[in-house]
Amino acid sequence: MPTQKDMSVAEPLSVASLPEQLILPLQQHIGQNADPIVSRGDRVLKGQMVAKAPAYVSAPIHAPTSGTIREIGPMPVPHPSGLTAPCLVIEPDGKDEWIELKPVADYTQLDPISLRNRIREAGIVGLGGAAFPSAVKLNPGPSRKIHTLVINGAECEPYITCDQTLMSERADQVVQGIQIAMHALGVERCWIAIEDSMPTAHEGLSQAIAQCGDTKIEIKVVPTIYPTGGEKQLLKVLTGQEVPSNGLPSEIGVVCHNPGTIVAMYRAIAFGEPLISRIVTITGQGIASPRNIEALFGTPIAHLVAEAGGYQKGVERLIMGGPMMGFALHTDELPIVKATNCILAGQAGEIADPGHADPCIRCGACADACPADLLPQQLYWYSKSREFERAQDEYNLFDCIECGCCSYVCPSHIPLVQYYRFAKTEIRNAEVEKRKAEHAKERHDFRLERLEREQQEKAEAMRRKKEEIARKKADANKAASSDKPEQDAIAAAVARSEARKAEKAKQRAGTRTDNNAANDAKQAAIAAAKARAKANTEGSDSAKSQAEAAKQAAIEAAKKRAQQQAQPSASDKSADDARKSAIEAAKARAQAKQSANQRDSAGASNKQNAIEAAKQRALAKQSSAQEAPEGESKATDPKQAAIAAAKARALAKQQGEAANTAAESQAGDDPKKAAIEAAKKRALEKQSKASETDTNEEKPVDPKKAAIEAAKQRALAKQSGSNTASDDAPANSKQAAIEAAKTRALAKQQDNGDEASEPSSATDPKQAAIEAAKQRALARARDKSQQGSDDS
Ligand code: SF4
Ligand code: SF4
Structure with missing residues (x-):
């Protein structure tokens, strides 16, 4: 087919006006359809992304101008099948308002990955006709070393001149785009392949290369033989190598791009502009003024034909692409897409009509x-x-x-x-x-x-x-x-503890029995004491008989206690029982000591109380003295009186001690006798005081105290008898010493009893009865021994 390129290059490159609407198919490239990200009625700006790429092999779509989304749905698209496909319809607002662009001042500062991402986001695909995503071609993979970038400027179709026009009109952008692509690929050289029928393109590119001074970029002129512009055919011409069957040019270290694609890369990096337009050749004998027009994507073919002067008469066929590779269109209402490089309107006889197909005759042509x-x-x-x-x-x-x-x-x-x-x-x-x-x-x-x-x-x-x-x-x-042995040990310990508890309970039971018996004895002693007290109260005649009766009762009580003490031995208690009895006795003694201490403390408290009372009396006297006339107060000062009284008492005490000392000195040859005499004296003094107290106060007679006093009287009487006996038998000094000790003990008991009984009635009557019984028993023992000595 003879070349018809001169037809469209007669006019300079022009820019199409805004149409009434722009139809954007979502499938304008090889790979998956773009997904719309706008809705009907949305206003979009020029360069705004309206559909995103859902996969690596895909490309986004941008709004070619500002306007409103009027339709999203299936629309007729330029395809050999003539079927419809999803499209976006934008109604331009005429303002052609850009989005905010982000240009890169120095692309060398960007790494290849950043460049590829910007090119991908710009929606750039191969503008030679295949519409393969350019970012994918710029990333051949680490396993393939790319050494040469080839710019395919050899247009193969006889009518198409868009690349020639671009290289002629915008050679500088082509060269700068080449440098960006070389930087993205990291290649060492670039060949620009142009046909020998493109003198203007050759001149423009040569000037641009000379201006930038990049010696890595070379122009390669190839013969104008169809289909030299085919990628594999061109690479074979340029390199002498064939791309393997079903392979890619990258397998021989070459990447091939269209000049329009290179310019789109340049504008995307240098100006931040996405791919929204391209140069389309409007040609054929059916076009009034064939030319190359830069048109926005989505511009209807009819609008571009009108931009080129309209149709001529006799137009029979409308073809998108060239006469060799293009396909016929059934209407001019279809939009321009990224792969549209030419619109050919042929008149009758200009383009061979395939007509009716006959069977293959296997001619081999x-x-x-x-x-x-x-x-x-x-x-x-x-x-x-x-x-x-x-x-x-x-x-x-x-x-x-x-x-x-x-x-x-x-x-x-x-x-x-x-x-x-x-x-x-x-x-x-x-x-x-x-x-x-x-x-x-x-x-x-x-x-x-x-x-x-x-x-x-x-x-x-x-x-x-x-x-x-x-x-x-x-x-x-x-x-x-x-843990079983330990548990066994615990069980044994528990058993032992229970056994001990049982033994203690048994002992307590025995002790209670003893206590009951002791209580009985005490009761008997108390009864005896009461009887003696009654005897003392009623008269001296009957007192003797009652004293004898009390004595008899005490004897009986002592016998009973002796029997009770003998019972444990008669019952054959074990040695453990004896020890337990000893422990109980020790406890009793400890309790007795504790009681004595308590009494001592009570006595001390009583002394303190007496001191306080004396103080109170002194204060009372002082106050009464203050109330008296001044002359009298001097004569009867209570303090001085108390001091004088204290001095008198101290002097009397000293005199008493001196008298005692003299008596002791008189009895120096026999100190035992002196002690006995002193004890007797103290006992008589206390007895006289007690009798005076009983007589003066006329209080009701306490039976317990009466019993105690009766016991004291008897002890004194016995002691007197004993002393008389000892006078008669002075040689019996041992017996005298015993009696003196007993007398001292009795005197101490009386002192303690007096100290305890004076402040309060805290004296234990049982204890007093027991002591009285003991004294009576001792007296009887002495009586018997005396009787024995008298008999002898
Ligand atoms: S098969 Fe036909 S269309 Fe395909 S390359 Fe060969 S000649 Fe061209
Ligand atoms: S062999 Fe080829 S050229 Fe010949 S008739 Fe068949 S298809 Fe056509």
């Missing part, structure tokens, strides 16, 4: 024309019969560059390229479904694995719990067995 050395007729048969695997695996369907040469030369007018595209689409869809199924299977398997793992973990936890319980139980049993 298609195979001869194929630049990829494929077998187009075999691909046609397997694609038509839907044997896609055989077309893909055996006849390398994906090595087809869809150049259309086979279709162009086919004498049967078979649209071979359309079959190949259909087969590729079906295979891609099947692969997508296969990946989805594999992903779902992985999730299902993962879920099953997770459930099984959880079940195993539960079982393991249950097993551990059971083992723990068993271990604890075993430990408890072990501990119980090890």
Whole structure:
């Protein structure tokens, strides 16, 4: 086909005006559809992202101008199938208001990853026609070393001049975009491939390269032979190497980009602009003024045709792309998309009408024309019969560059390229479904694995719990067995303690019996004392008989106690019982001592009380003295009187002591006798005091005190008799000493009894009776011994 490029380059590059609406298909690239992120009625700004990329192989979509989202839904799109696809419809507001842009002043400060991310966010895809995401091509992977960046400026279609115009009009942007891409790829050189029919592009690029002074960028001129612009064909021309079947140029260390894509990278980095427009060639004999127009994505084809002067008469076909690789459109209301490089409006006879297809005659012309050395007729048969695997695996369907040469030369007018595209689409869809199924299977398997793992973990936890319980139980049993001796020892100790308690209870029972007996004896003694007291009260005649009766009662009580004391031995108590009796006796003595101490303290308290009383009396006397006349107070000063009285008492006491000393000196040869005499004297004084007190106060006679006094009288009487006997028998000094000691003891008892009984009636009557009984027993013993001596 002869070249028709001069038709569209006669006019300079122009910029299309804003249309009434912009239609943005969500599928403008290879990979997954973009997901809209706006809603109907939203106002958007120029450059604002309206649909995001959901996957790595995808690209976002941005609003070409400011306006309002009017529609989100399926709309007719430029596709060979003529089907509808999801689209966003923006109604421009005419303000063309940009979003806030974020340009990069120095791209060299950005690492390749940051550059790729900015290019991805800008929605840049290959503008040569394939619309493959450019960020993916800039990331070939660490395993592939890229050494050369190739800019494919060799447009293969006979009518298309958009890249030529771009390289001619904006050569500086192409060169700066190349430098950014080289920095992102880290390559050491860049080749710009242009056809030998592009003198203006060659001139512009040469000037731009010279201006930047980058010697790594070279211009490579290739012959204008269709389809030299094919990527694999161009790389073979430039490098002499063939890209492996079903492989990528990166496998031979080369990455290839379109000049329009490079300029889009430059604007994204240098100005922060996303990809929202491109240069489209509006050409053909059916266009009044063919030209290249920079148009916003979504601009209806009819609007661009109008920008190019409108249609000429006789337009029969409208093609998106070139006559070789393009596809026919059934309407001009379809929008311009990222992959749209040319709109060709052909008149009758300008573009061959495929007409009615005849059966393949196996002429082989298609195979001869194929630049990829494929077998187009075999691909046609397997694609038509839907044997896609055989077309893909055996006849390398994906090595087809869809150049259309086979279709162009086919004498049967078979649209071979359309079959190949259909087969590729079906295979891609099947692969997508296969990946989805594999992903779902992985999730299902993962879920099953997770459930099984959880079940195993539960079982393991249950097993551990059971083992723990068993271990604890075993430990408890072990501990119980090890503690058995200790428990036995505890049980033995408890048994011993209980046995001791029983013995103590038994002893207490015996003690209570003894106490009862002692109480009985005490009662008898008390009765005797009462009788004696009564005898003392009623008269001296009957007193003797009553004293005899009391004596008899005391004797009986002593006998009873002797019997009670003899009972334990008669009952054959054990040696332990004897010890226990001794302990009880010791306790009794301790209690007696404690009682004596208490009495002493009571006496001290009484003394203190007497002192306090004396003080009170002195104070009373002092107050009475103050009330008296002054002359009298001097004569009767209570203090002086008390001092005088105290002095008199001290003098009397000294005189008494002196008299005692003299008496002792008189009896110096016999101190025992002197002591006996002193004791007698004290006893007589106390007795006389007691009788005076009883007579003066005329109080009712206390039987207990009467008994005590009676016992004292008897003891004194006996002592007198004993002393008389000792006078008669002075040689019996031993007996005299005994009697003197007894007398002193009796005097002490009387003193203690007096001290205790004076302040209060705290004297234990039982104890007094017991003491009286003891004295009587002693007196009887002395009487008997005296009688014995008299008889002898
Ligand atoms: S379109 Fe036909 S001629 Fe072109 S590469 Fe494919 S099979 Fe070969
Ligand atoms: S050129 Fe057409 S007719 Fe000839 S072999 Fe190829 S497909 Fe068949």
